Amino acid sequence: MSTQWSKRSVIIATLAIIVACATESRAQLSSYIPAAPSAAQALxxxxxxxxxxxxxSAIGSxxxxxxxxxxxxxxxxxxxTTAASSFAGSTNLPLSSATDMLKGYVAQHATDIFASCAASNASSGLAAKIPGASSLPSVPSMP
Structure with a gap:
């Protein structure tokens, strides 16, 4: 009877050690994995x-x-800094939150943002280079 009790004690102690080690390993592993951005940070x-x-606007300036x-x-x-100030003002966000949101947005979409800026600057700059273009009526956009 004491042999069975000893075996059970060893098995229980071994399981307890395995669970404790697994929990510690999981905690260490989670500190190395970056947290996914929360939905609250998505624009x-x-x-x-x-x-x-x-x-x-900030790039242009x-x-x-x-x-x-x-x-x-x-x-x-x-x-x-310039963009965050403008963004904070237009969205009624605190400057620190606006800065963090912009940094995250730029980190994920820098190429798309820059392409959008380039297209916007090209279309707005084109009319300025054509003499008399500012007095021409604008073409309505298609639905």
Missing amino acids: TGSQQSAANSALC HFPNPASAGPSALSDPAVM
Whole structure:
């Protein structure tokens, strides 16, 4: 009878050690895995539009030729500061939250943002280079 009790004690102690080690390993592993961005940090459609506008405007104000700047211009501290201030004002967010949201948005979509800025600058800059274009009626967009 004491032999069975000893075997059970050893088995229970072994299981307890395995569970304790597994829990510790899981805790250590979770510290190495970056957390996924929360849904609260994702930008809504109107926030994306405001972010793009703020970023494009900031690039235009800090780079004489925005087209030659490239997507890396979005990570320029002066561009980010200017864009975050504008974005915070247009979305009624605190500056620190706006900055964090913009940094996350830029990290995921830098190429798309820059392409959008380039297309916007090209279409708006084209009318300015055509003499008398500002007095022409605009073409309505298709639905």
